[in-house]
Amino acid sequence: MNKVFVALVFATAAISAQGKMVSDDLGPQANAGQEQPGQGKQIKDPAEYNAYIAALNTQDPKQKAAAMMAFLQQYPSTIMKQEALEQARAAYQASGDVVKLEEISRLILKDNPSDVQSLALITAIERNRGTAQAAAEARTDAEKGLQLLPSWKKPDGIQEADFEKVKSQMNVVFNGAAGFGALQAKDYPNAKNYYLKALQAVQLDAGNMQDVYQLSIAELESNPIDVDGFWYAAKAINLAANNAQAVQSISNYAKAKYKKYHGSPDGWDQIVAGAATQNTPPPNFSASIKPAATPCEIAVDAVKQNDPGGLSFSDWEFVLSHATCSPANKEAADKVWQAILAKEKNSEGTEVKLKLPVQVISATRDSIQVAITEENQQAKKADLTVNLEKPTLHPPAAGTTVDVVGVLTAYTPEPFMFTMEKGDLPGAAPTKPPIRRPPPRRRP
Numbered sequence: 001m002n003k004v005f006v007a008l009v010f011a012t013a014a015i016s017a018q019g020k021m022v023s024d025d026l027g028p029q030a031n032a033g034q035e036q037p038g039q040g041k042q043i044k045d046p047a048e049y050n051a052y053i054a055a056l057n058t059q060d061p062k063q064k065a066a067a068m069m070a071f072l073q074q075y076p077s078t079i080m081k082q083e084a085l086e087q088a089r090a091a092y093q094a095s096g097d098v099v100k101l102e103e104i105s106r107l108i109l110k111d112n113p114s115d116v117q118s119l120a121l122i123t124a125i126e127r128n129r130g131t132a133q134a135a136a137e138a139r140t141d142a143e144k145g146l147q148l149l150p151s152w153k154k155p156d157g158i159q160e161a162d163f164e165k166v167k168s169q170m171n172v173v174f175n176g177a178a179g180f181g182a183l184q185a186k187d188y189p190n191a192k193n194y195y196l197k198a199l200q201a202v203q204l205d206a207g208n209m210q211d212v213y214q215l216s217i218a219e220l221e222s223n224p225i226d227v228d229g230f231w232y233a234a235k236a237i238n239l240a241a242n243n244a245q246a247v248q249s250i251s252n253y254a255k256a257k258y259k260k261y262h263g264s265p266d267g268w269d270q271i272v273a274g275a276a277t278q279n280t281p282p283p284n285f286s287a288s289i290k291p292a293a294t295p296c297e298i299a300v301d302a303v304k305q306n307d308p309g310g311l312s313f314s315d316w317e318f319v320l321s322h323a324t325c326s327p328a329n330k331e332a333a334d335k336v337w338q339a340i341l342a343k344e345k346n347s348e349g350t351e352v353k354l355k356l357p358v359q360v361i362s363a364t365r366d367s368i369q370v371a372i373t374e375e376n377q378q379a380k381k382a383d384l385t386v387n388l389e390k391p392t393l394h395p396p397a398a399g400t401t402v403d404v405v406g407v408l409t410a411y412t413p414e415p416f417m418f419t420m421e422k423g424d425l426p427g428a429a430p431t432k433p434p435i436r437r438p439p440p441r442r443r444p
Contacts, residue, residue: 041079048075056087065091065100082111089118098125116152119145120170127177132184139181145174171201176211183218191218192226204279209239213250220257227286230258230268234275263292296325303332308339313356314373316340317383321416337411344407353422355405358384363395368425370404372418383416386423396425403427 043049051074055067068088072081085108092101102125105118112118119141126138149170154163179194195215202208213236219229233254240246259265267289274282293301299322302315311319316336323333346352358370361382369382376383386404396402406423 041083043078043080045075048078051075052078052080052084055084061091061095062097064088065095065097065104082108085111089121093121101125114148116145116148116170119148120173123177124173127173127180135181135184137181138177139185142174142176142178142181145170146178149174168201172198172208172211175201176208179211179218180214183214186221188218188222191215192222204235205239209236209246212236212239216254220254225261227261227289228281230254230261230271230289231275231278231281231285233257234272235278237272238276258289261291262289296322296329299325300328300332303335308336309342311336311339312373314375317373317416317418320411321413323413333413340408351407353405353407353424354420355403355426356384358402358404360396360398360400360402362398365391365393365395367423368396368404370402384418384420386420388423388425389421390424392425 043052051071055064055071058064058067065088068084068091072078072084072088078084085104089101089104089108092104101121105121108115108118109122123138123141123145126134126141129135149167152167154160175194175198179191179198182188182191182194192215195211195218198211199208199215204212212232216229216232216236219226219232222229233250237247237250237254240250255265255268258268258271262268295318299319302311302319306315308319319329319336320333322329324330344352344354356372358372359377361369361371361380363369365388367385367387370384370386371377371380371382372384384404386406389406403426404420404423405426406420408418409421410419411417412419
């Protein structure tokens with residue numbers, strides 16, 4: 001059970017106990033005209049009155065809760081039903097009995113659906129269950145609580161400062177639970193908004209580590225990614241400093257996300273160290289983390305920084321497969337293709353066939369599908385179609401390594417495929433032409 005929920009329990013228990021405090025003034029001898037929290041209500045039956053006062057004056061929280069419930073069972077139509085339920089709720093809160101606290105809070109909501117205190121407690125309990133269904137229920141109750149909270153009236157007998165403190169804690173509980181429900185539903189924009197509102201109401205400390213970490217998830221899982229999520233993840237690591245398991249879990253998730261976005265872990269440790277003394281992301285934090293180059297950008301840079309003719313077949317395929325990204329990619333792909341075609345000409349400009357070691361993916365008598373690069377060989381994925389100049393009598397079996405000879409004439413970017421014409425398999429037996437025999441002569 002998190003720190004915010006515990007604080008809410010004690011604070012609402014105090015309001016329930018103070019705001020509805022009653023005494024002998026509820027009995028037949030109440031002083032006329034004296035203002036009391038329960039003014040306008042009077043228990044006329046002496047036995048009922050004595051039973052209520054006895055329950056009210058019970059000191060032990062568990063016994064007091066039981067006494068109040070026994071009073072309600074004995075006097076189900078009592079004029080003090082609401083007060084008795086609230087006193088029982090406060091006693092269950094004080095005793096830490098969450099099961100009974102939920103039960104009594106739901107009883108109060110049944111009679112009074114707008115009871116903000118019970119709604120806040122139910123919401124916190126639902127969120128702490130951690131299941132998808134409970135998260136959805138918590139979000140529904142939290143959104144209702146956020147609608148009711150601004151119009152909640154201060155109970156009699158409560159100091160304004162105490163009342164505002166409880167309202168602030170309820171704001172944290174409602175927004176945090178609504179954020180958690182949205183997060184579980186992968187509604188990342190609303191989850192982010194709710195969590196930010198929850199954190200605006202409090203000074204960041206270990207008590208709201210859960211909200212800070214879940215806010216980071218909402219931001220880092222958004223599309224496009226919200227880079228501020230890296231700061232909130234770093235802050236959550238600092239807030240969880242005394243919980244090694246939590247630190248490890250958060251670090252593994254956030255560092256992997258950072259490396260994927262940034263291209264390397266460089267700078268991550270500095271972000272974690274900086275967040276230790278910060279309460280909000282520093283100005284221009286997002287701009288300080290540069291995203292990793294995209295595959296399209298890498299393809300262009302590969303040609304800018306290297307001689308296209310000196311690249312490997314794997315690099316050629318990579319550049320050519322991104323030819324449609326942008327005009328710059330098309331230009332880079334054209335340079336690579338011209339470099340390949342240049343390798344099929346000798347110094348006199350005469351056509352020269354390329355000889356390539358490949359792995360067979362599939363084969364027929366007239367053509368074979370093969371993998372050139374090591375990556376495609378491991379994936380059993382063809383990246384070259386060889387159209388044979390002459391049919392072969394025995395097509396090579398799939399998985400075998402052979403040499404092919406021919407001329408590269410075209411490529412397809414997606415899915416990537418080279419096309420080779422005038423293909424040949426050195427050493428493979430060609431198909432023999434059929435033997436034509438003359439028809440036998442008939443004897444006269």
